[in-house]
Amino acid sequence: MNNFSYTKVSTTDQAISQIDGDIRNKIVAGGTNLNDLLKYFITKADKLVDINPIAENNSIIRLETGGVRIGALHTNADMAYDPIIEERYPLLSKAILAGASAQIRNMATNGGNLMQRTRCYYFYDITTPCNKRDPGSGCAAITGYNRIHAILGQSENCIAVFPSDMCVALAALNAAVNIKGPEGERVLAFAEFHRLSGDTPHIDNNLKHGEIITSIDLPAKGFEKNYSYLKLRDRSSYSFALVSVATGLDIENGIIKEARIALGGVAHKPWRSTEAEDFLKAKEPTRINFSEAAAIILKDAKGYEHNSFKIELAKRAIVRNCLMALNPESQRPGAKPSL
Template sequence: MNNFSYTKVKNTEQAISQLNGDIRNKIVAGGTNINDLLKYFITKADKLVDINSISENKSIQRLDNGGVRLGALHTNADTAYDPIIEERYPLLSKAILAGASAQIRNMATNGGNLLQRTRCYYFYDINTPCNKRDPGSGCSAIKGYNRIHAILGQSENCIAVFPSDMCVALAALNATVNISGPEGDRVLAFAEFHRLPGDTPNIDNNLKHGEVITSIDLPEKGFPENYSYLKLRDRSSYAFALVSVATAFDLQNNKIKEARIALGGVAHKPWRVIEAEDFLKDKEPTNENFSAAAKIILQGAKGYEHNEFKIELAKRAIIRNCFMALNPETQRPGAKPSL
């Protein structure tokens, strides 16, 4: 690990000042990702700015508009088990609890979850080319072992996927991200926060140097009646998703009045296709309609030598999770979806 200085701050203004807009200065909160990045020489820091003492970013608050604000420093565990989240946004609670281990969720923060980096094998192996780690060096995954890699939104420069479960649910719920920086405060729609790789796979998101995530806002509508989070992985715990799906419906008289479907494990960011959700509007929740929506979502999907199976897996996962959302009780351990 390289040498760096360390400082603790008490408020967001101090954090911004200490970061000083310099990419070599990094924030540390729960540390569940950046510690590994530093330890394995994937990233370097001249200064670590510890923001754990910023108390105003550690709470969950009800908003005047009916929504809820998640503090960026509130832990994943405390968020998932918060009574407000369990009651009004159970999709988010389920997604968080599907991720990592209990120990990591106890440390990981909401803001850090948005900023975690890919778990691509080659990204973590500094002896192999990786455009995300070393721009211009090449992508080892394209012709390498790419079982866990992207089938949507990828480029010739990078086929890594974003690993978060929480963020898949936040994408489906139309969350927004509150950001503070040297130029003041701003709000970013969640769909605009993460980036596709394109020609700059080393840039994961649209957070500017020196900016700090302070909180995440959820809109009033949380779809507490019809929702489901499905995570398919190589083992049942402590594994990243091959494919995950967050689904939420507003059902009235056996018609879908509103649909939300977001995928994880398939792209550089949570994958959501509005056209598929619009297609389901005012339609009955049938296998035929869910299959058609899945086809729209997966249009343009491209597999590689070891992950082509993910296209069919994603299609089946979308359909299955849509049926599961009709009856959230199917998410209990051992229960079977009512297909």
């Protein structure tokens, strides 16, 4: 690693002051991704600002709106097992527990989960071209081994995917991200936080340098009656998703009042199709209707030499997960899936 200075802060304002708008000054909390980026010389830092002591960003608060505010410094493990989250937002709990290993979840923070970078082979190999790491150098994945790469929303500049499980659930729940920076506080809808690769694949999200995520707001509706999270991967132990699906359904008298379907492992950000969700409104929760919704979501999908299989895999995963959401008890170990 390169040499850098290290400082701890106890308030958000102190952290913003220490970053001082310098792109070489980095925030560190759990460090589960940043440490790798530094170790492999993908990023460099002149200063690391440790924000773990900021107590104001490490809590879960019930909001007057009926929703819940979760602190950015709450760990993934504490979040997944928090009684409020397990009861009100079981979809989020399931998604977090599907991600990483127990050891990493004990260290990783909610804010850091949103900020993690892609796990593309070529991004981590500094001897290969990568527009995300070195803008303008090219994308080695397009003609290389692209089994884990994007099938939706990609560009000729980058076909990497965003690796988070937690963020797929947050996208389905319509969360909001609370941010503070030198210019004050602002709120971003979760759908607006992460970016597609486009012409600027090196910019992962819309957080400005010098800003800090302070918390994440969950709306009142948590889809606790009908939900499911499905993660398909090469091995069931610690591994990133080939395709993941977060589903929340609001069903009344056998009819879908509202549907949320978000995908992971398929694009540069968690992927949702409001067209597909609107299609399911006022319809019965049947395999046929879920299959049609899946076709709508994947209608613009594009595969490459090694990942075209993900298109059909994603369609089947969507249908399976929607059926599982009809009976959340089917997700318990040993239970027979609702297929």
